[in-house]
Amino acid sequence: MVEKITVSLIKADIGSCPGHAVVYEETLEVAKSVLEEKKQNGDIIDYRVLNCGDDTELIMLHKEGVDSEKIHGIAWEVFEKCTAKAKELKLYGAGQDLLKDAFSGNVRGMGPGVAEMEFTPRKSEPLIAFMMDKTEPGAFNLPIFRMFADPFNTAGLVIDPALHNGFVFEIWDIMEHKRVFMKTPEEMYDILALIGGKSRFVIKRVYPKEGGKLPADEPVAVVSTEKLYQIAGEYVGKDDPVALVRAQSGLPAVGEVLEAFAFPHLVSGWMRGSHNGPLMPVPFRYAKCTRFDGPPRVIAAGFQVGDRLIGPVDMFDDPAFDYTRQKAQEIAEYMRRHGPFEPHRLPHEDMEYTTLPKVLEKLEDRFEKI
Ligand code: F6R
Ligand code: MG
Ligand code: MG
DSSP states (O other): OOOOEEEEEEEEOOOBBTTTTBOOHHHHHHHHHHHHHHHHTTSOSEEEEEEETTEEEEEEEESSOTTOHHHHHHHHHHHHHHHHHHHHTTOBTTTTTOOSSSOOSOOTTSSOEEEEEEEOOOSSOEEEEEEEESBOGGGGHHHHHHHHHOTTTOTHHHHOHHHHTOEEEEEEETTTTEEEEEETTTTHHHHHHHHTSTTTEEEEEEEEOTTSSSOTTSOSEEEOOOOHHHHHSSOOOOOOOEEEEEOSSSSOOHHHHHHTTSSOOEEEETGGGOEEEEOEEOOGGGOOOOBTTBOOEEEEEEEEESSSEEEEEETTOSGGGHHHHHHHHHHHHHHHTTTTSTTTBOOGGGGGGSSHHHHHHTTGGGOOOO
């Protein structure tokens, strides 16, 4: 029997340079040295450390399963040591996402974002790790739906009998803390009715259906769904989500997975977590938020998951995405011209968790009845 493996992608903003622009090389080195030591000790099989904008991203391959105290403990230790370095260098927002003082068995609910999945590896296991900055988990709704449910994106849904049956979507209501499992293609319209409201309903996982090539109880995609403001009780930056997506042989091909990002759709986040803007797919070297602290961006790290991690391949480092990036610039410019007006600025309800209410408070006494 083939032994299951787990891929964990755990991320946090531990501080950046300058402002919220980009993770500083010296803190990335700290993360690498801690994970190298854990690899030498045999705690993890392999690892990679990347960054998307001001977020430090730890990708770990191991056999401890999801929600492992050991693996989450390692991530926490890495982030604490990176924070110490960030404080020493007086980086901006040092330790921003470490919202609790002491580790208590699991990083969920403590600030970091987590996407992890345990599965039985196939003969060959292509996997893409997506990492976003300056946006929220719902930013993954549209591309994940496209990959696994939209025949105009994924030709395999039409052509390949192994995909033809569709998939099961696990959708979370992140306000009410509830979830629902729904099937494509038969429940497609109902799914869209939910996930179109991306600030509340988010795709958490995708599973194969029963009776197919792959085990129905092992996810093929997973998204981090942490809500930082719900943890912190006040605005501490957007959640800057991450996702893992397996590909090929009964799943969307790598190119179908990437095609879902060819349209730079509007997501919320950007400056002060308070603005709608286009999601721009960029190579690793451009994962650095500059214009108006953005625009929001996504990187894609391609791996073959074997006895170790083979990769990463910088998947958006391709002129084939230049048109998308150009389109994103045009949309960014168009949206920016609205200045403080909606729909560039988020609707009033969504501003509740930002610093805006503090500004409005002082006007309260001056309002008269009409
Ligand atoms: C967005 C983000 C930044 C900050 C902005 C203000 O997620 O992190 O746009 O919100 O730079 O930051 P402070 O309040 O730290 O000056
Ligand atoms: Mg930051
Ligand atoms: Mg960030």
